[in-house]
Amino acid sequence: MENLLKVKELKTSFQTLRGEVTAVDGVSFEVKKGEILGIVGESGCGKSVTSQSIMRLYNEKELVKYEGEVLLEGNNLLKLSEKEMRSVRGNDIAMIFQDALSSLNPVFTIGNQIVEAIRLHEKISKKEAKKRAVELLRLTGIPIPEKRVDAYPHELSGGMRQRAMIALALSCQPKLLIADEPTTALDVTIQAQIMDLIVELNQKMGMGIMLITHDLGVVAHTCQRVIVMYLGQIVEEGMVDEIFKNPSHPYTKGLIKSVPTTNTDVSRKLYTIKGVVPLLSEAGEGCRFCNRCEMATEKCRTSKPHLYSMKNEGHRVRCFLYEKGGDCHEAK
Amino acid sequence: MKKYFFKRLFYTIVTLLIVSVILFVLTHCTGADPAKLVLGIQATPEAVEDLREKMGLNDSLIVQYFRWLGDILHGDLGTSYMKNKTVTELLGESFMPTFNIAIYAEIISMCIGIPLGVLAAKYKGKSASVAISSVALLGMSIPGFLLALFMMMAFCVKLQWFPVAGYTPAMEGFLEHIRSMTLPAIALGFPQAALITRTTNNAMLEVMNTEYIKTAKAKGASEGAILFKHALRNALIPIITVCLQSFAVFFGGAVIIEQIFNIPGIGTLVFSSISSRDYYVIQGAVLVIALIYVVANILMDILYGIVDPRIRITGKSK
Amino acid sequence: MKRRELTKKFIAVALTAAMALGFTACGGNSSTGNQKDTSGTSGTTKEEVHIAYNAEPESFDPVKGTAVATRSITRNVFEGLLELDGEYEVQCQLCSSYEVSEDGKIWTFKLREGVPFHNGDTMTADDVVASLNYWADFNSTSEYFADGTRFEKIDDKTVSVTFSEPKFLFKYFLAGQTGFAAIMPEECIPADGETSISEYIGTGPYKWVEYKPTQYVELELFEDYVGPDFECNGGDAGNRICTIPKVYYDFVTDATTRLSGTTTGQYDIATNISYDNIAQVEADKTLQIYQDWQFSVFIFMNQKLGVFQDENLRKAVRLAVDVDELTASGFPDKNYCKITGSFDSDIFPTWYVKDAEAYVNQKNTEEAKKLVEASSYDGSELKLITTDAYPELKAMTMVLQQQLKEIGINCKVESYDWATTVSMLWNFDPEGNSNYDIYIMSYPYVSSPVSSAILTNQYSIAYADLSNIAEPLEKMQSTADENEMLGYWKEVQTTLYEKEMLIKLLDEACATISTDKVQNLDNFGGPVLWGVTVTE
Known part of the structure; x- marks a missing residue:
């Protein structure tokens, strides 16, 4: 399958009262034709900003600055004029939002x-x-x-x-459909219907779909690949089966652990990732997740990890634990 | 729909009745004696008593009120003490000039206010928006009569583009009519235009932050379409409110402007009748103004329903 | 970012300042109104003349409309048998002569012949009698007609009226200005006494064209006008030769608008300009300004209720009052007030009493203070009433308060709108508490003092005891000898002061303006159009 959408080192910065804030910091990924890509993360991780940057929905005159490349079938959308972009919006790429009302x-x-x-x-x-x-x-x-x-x-x-x-x-x-939390505002039964519809349309029309959600269950059922984002960066990406079988990044592990299943011990408190998501402006020198990570080391606090490839094809993790690649060590 | 109409009618009548009672009590409790005013300062007490009897002023307030109310139901608004004409005649003569000014002022204030407000929202934070806001603030701060006097000095006396005063009805020459109405309409309309600008600006800013505007952009709509089609229509509710209220205000509040430009409208009528305690005229004129307010409110409700389908009285059932 | 913020702020301030400056530049005086050519003698008569008039009378029936405005406008259309000339003397207008019987009871008028009405008919004795009785009916409460006395036709050229008592001063009443004894065709007089006339047809130099309520009255020159054979001298009497083809009395209530309109030439004449604008008008070469003497101003003190029942206290006020100081505050321009203690100023040569001057404006605060101390006045606050309707009276009232304070009389100034003031001052409730103690008020001129409400209606004189002057007033009517009559009048005038019944302060003139294209304009209770020329 060829690439429908290729995002290269996308950086989106906003002018705020507190100065410039980089909400999306060097994000790269692809969506292949006919593929459903899931983008997962907590609120504020930058997933919506990523999708709206692709569509260039922000006020470019004052508010936002884009860096990097967004290639739709080879054309860099970030370099198009506003008029050209208008003919892309709704036509080549379409978007659905969370609350239809x-x-x-x-x-x-x-x-x-x-x-x-x-x-x-x-x-x-x-x-x-x-x-x-x-x-x-x-x-x-x-x-x-x-x-x-x-x-x-x-x-x-x-x-x-x-x-x-x-x-x-x-x-x-459209060639690409971006669905930003399409089922969050719906009740469960309707959720299922809508997701089924989306999957059906994907199969019928061969549309590429970027499915943005915080719901891991939905991702598991519908997506082929998934990206996990945290504080404006991709921390883990790979095929859905692989990620769920072998979650590698501490954050991803934490996310999966946080979802209660039928096997969860109901007598104990639910698992939560300790700490809260810090402000973008407070991101320090090292790994952005380090102050919430149970396995953080001194290196994590001082240097920024890159995305390292794992054994499985397409599985990459932004964590020093996997710097040398290979299987996932649980250094617990 | 019928039910709504009758309900509205009922409330209108109740409102007007309440207004009439308050109006009646207020005008009659000023302590002055219209009979003395009619006859002048050389009046003898016998002449004054005589006239009071004739005017029915010696009956109790309640009797006088119901007499007045009864007359209204027969279509008789009473007779002016001072001018020897029926109130209906006087209102008829003075209605048109004020109505004309109010309409022109409304057009001016809307044509200036709404576009400027939209632009101010569009260029929010930029110099253009600041400029518009400053002018709007100035417009709202200047009392209408002051603006009227300035304009008279500048355009009538110095430049002589417009007549200083007077009213030419539309029948007698449309150009002259417009010339005589222009400055009064601007004096009335400009401060309100400022208000409309601010309201439009605020409403638009609120709307511009909504999700559906994002959707519109995501569809590929142009900036113009987003502003004037998607956003403006949603911002219309507060704009309609302020525009219609403005009209009612023009109608009732044109007194000073009418005095300055010598327009023989309802404002002048109310003013002179209050000075001379001409009860029936005061009551009749104020009642008409109250009616205009009520009608404006009904119109507002109807327009809300047209503009925003969520507010319709007859909706399609869910 | 900072720079952008600064720029925006700068724009905001600059714009505001520019607009404010623009406004102030537009204001200021318009002595540069020189778009018009100021030659003034280009020769051709103007077709239409506009007079910006300050008041719209409620009625144009010359008999029933009692306002000065009614007379001022309707005298263009109507004439009376007798009219006042510029010196307030009575002259024959529609009559050729008149005589009064020896006992003063019978007045006979010989009518002029060949006097045309506007409708083409000629004036007859029947017309005169009908008109005069219409007027008499309206004045049926006056001393002349209360007993039913009416006019009658003697023959085709003569009418007369017979009173039950001597009325040697009747001519002043007939010529007088409140209630105009206008002569109209018999058909125009309404049959009942209730309605006013509906058609305005008279003998005057102008025909009535149209009245547009709240807007204007339109008059047209009556080409066939025939007047008496003597010249006008600034009043209503004489041959009213007019040249202006069309006249509009435009009703403009706002004084500033009247002034602005005259500056631009939209109006040719404007009445009642604010005193504050006089200096500005005088500086403008294209405008002319005139005095129109119309009012007498008095101080009245409540003599029925309150402390001013004490004659000595009233005397203290009269001794102390400094009229010069009062007028300094009320009249920015001295030309518009004439200080006099005489009930009628020297504008009325007949009624002027020079000896009365000594009574007022004495500025004798010493004597006044003594009188106040000696009285039983306990220093309590008295009510000094005034009204916003007459700013010059209000200004004088404030100064009067100070002057009274200096002699030990404490007053509180209460100012009301005209309607409330009328109710308070003409309070007919004799049992009630006094609404006022003292006030300054202006009264319009009347043709003779015997017609003045002040001397005949106790409510107009703050309940002073009119019986003091009733007899000499009556005696004035009873003698044919003018000197004797004036002797009685002097007695009335003296008594007014000896008994401290009122304090006459001054006469007041209104300011009327015109463009420089208007020549020979006199003002006599309003602009007088005969003899006036207006060029383009």
């Missing part, structure tokens, strides 16, 4: 919004576009789409809204 414009019907998305990139009549909108709604599993197309976002249930947003994202048959 606040992400859809409340004063326009969903049909209207889908029609707008279509007509922004294709020269067809409103009538034609509306017909397509109806079909898109049908595609995403909304019953009686002919009626629903004239509904306002607040008139639909949570699950319907999310489907509508997916329909909106698909309106121009």
Whole structure:
């Protein structure tokens, strides 16, 4: 499979009142055609910033500065003019967000919004576009789409809204779909439905999908590969099976341990990673995770680790424990 | 829909009734005697008593109130003591000029305020936005009458572009009409334009931070479309509120501007009738102004429903 | 970042400063109003003249509209049998002569012939009688018509009226300015006494064209006007030769607007300019300014309730009051007030009493203080009432408060709007507490003192005892001999002061302005249009 999206050393910095803050610090990854890539991490790790940087959604005149490369089928998106970028957004890359209620414009019907998305990139009549909108709604599993197309976002249930947003994202048959926490705001049964839909669409349409989530369960079920991010950096990446079988980075291990399973001892407290995520500006000289890491050494505090390759193909970890590569030593 | 309409009508009537009672009590409790004012300072006590009897001023307040109310229900708003005309006639004559000024002032304030507010939000933090905010602050700080006097000095006396005073009805020459209305409308409209600018700016800034604006950008929409289609429409609720309230304020608050530019409108009527304690005129005019406020509020509700489907009275059932 | 912040702040301040400066530059005086050519003698008569008038009367019925404004506007349209000339003397206008019987009870008027009305008819005795009785009905509470006396036609050229008592001063009442005995066609007089006239048809030099409420009155020159055969001398009497084809009385309530409009030429004449603007007007070469003497100003003291029932206390006030100091505060320009103690100033040559001057403006604080101390006044605060409606009166009131304090009389100044002031001062409740102790008030001129409400209506004189002067006032009406009459008048005037009934301070003039294209403008209770020329 070829690379659909290749991100090289992406750095995104914001101008804040406290000075310049680098939310994404040298992130590199690929999404292959038709692949579902999961990006996992806690709030504030930079996963949303990464996805919005790819789409260049931030206010570039004042707020943000991008460095590095974002290659979509070989074209560096970061070098495009705003006008050129506009024809990429919604067309080649589409995005769906977490809360469909606040992400859809409340004063326009969903049909209207889908029609707008279509007509922004294709020269067809409103009538034609509306017909397509109806079909898109049908595609995403909304019953009686002919009626629903004239509904306002607040008139639909949570699950319907999310489907509508997916329909909106698909309106121009994008090559890459970025789904930023698409199921976080939904209840469990609906979650499952939506994820099934996304997987189905991935298979049907051959779309590449970047699935951003903090939910490891979802990642396990749907993604082929996964990236773990922490404080603006990738700390571990690899095939899903491998990561879950052999979580290597202390953070990843901690994450997986934190998820209660049916085997968890209910009489004991749930496992949490000790400490809290520090502010970006407080990131020190060494490994960013060191002050929460049970296995931190002096080296960890003073030098920055790189991503080291593991035995398994594509599995890389940013931790001095694996500097020499090879299998994962649990130095406990 | 019918239910809503009747409910609104009911509340309107109740509001107006309450206003009428308060109005009546206030005007009658000023302690001055309209009969004495009509007859002048050489009046003899017998002449004054006579006139008071004729005017019905010796009856109790309650009797007088219900007499007035009863007359209104027959379409009779009473007669002016001072001008020997029915209140309805006087209101009819003075309604149009004030209405004209209010409309033009509204147009001016909206045409200046909304675009400037949108631009101020767009260029937030930049010099342009600062400039707009400064002008807005200045506009809101200048009392309307002061602006009126300045403009009169500059444009009427020095430059002679506009007539100093007077009102030409639209019938008698549209150009002259606009010329005589321009400065009063600007004097009224400019301070409100400033308010509308700020409201629009604040509303737009709030809206610009929402998720759906991000979605719009993610769709590939242009900046203009995002500003004027996606954002503005959502920001409209507070903007509509302030615009319609402005209109009601223009209507009721044009007194001083009308005095300065000698426009024979409702403001002038209220002013002169209060000075001369012309009860029926005061009551009739203020009631009309109250009615305008009520109508403006109803219009607001209707417009809210049009603009924001979440607020519609007849929604599609979920 | 810092630099950007500074730049923005600088822009904000600069913009604000620029706008503020711009505004102040626009203000300031407009003595550079020289867009118009100031030659003033270009020759062609202006077609339309606009007069910015300060008040809109509620009625234009000359008989029933009692405001000065009514008379000022309607005298262009109507004339009376008798009119006042510039010296406030009575002259024949629509009558050719008149005589009064020896006993003073019968007045006979010989009418002029061939006097046209605006509708083409000629004035007849029937018209005159109907008009005069309409006027008499409206004045039915006056001493002349209370008993039902009315005018009658003697023959086609003569009308007369017979009173039950001698009324030698009737001519002043007939010519007088409050309540205009205008002559109209008989058909125009309403049948009942209730309604006002609906059509304005008179004999005057202008025809009534239109009244647009709150906006203007439009008048048109009456080409066929025929006046009496003597010249006007600044008053209403005489041959009212007018040249201006169309006249508009524009009702402009705001004084600044009246002034601005005249500066730009939108108005040719404007009445009642604020005293504060006089200096500015005088500096402007394109404007002219005139005095229009209209008011008498008095101090009244409540003689029914309160401390001023004590005659000595009232005397103390009269002795102490420094009228020069009062006028310094009320009148920035001395030309607009005429200090006099005479009930009528020398503007009325007939009624002026020179001896009265000695009574007022004595500035004798020593004597006054003694009187105050000797009285039973306990120093309690007295109510000195004034109103915002007349800023010059209010300014004088504040100074009066100080002057009274110096002689030991403590006053609190209470200022109200006009409506409330009227209610307080003309309080007809004799049992009630006094609303006031003392106040300064102005009264418009009347043609003769016997017509003055002050001398006949106790409520207009703060309840002073009118019986003191009732007899000499009556005697004034009873003699044909002018000297005898004036003797009685002097007696009235003296009694007013001997009994401390009031204190006359000054006469007051309003300021009227015009452009420099207006020539020969007189002001007599408003602008007088006869003899006036206005060029383009």
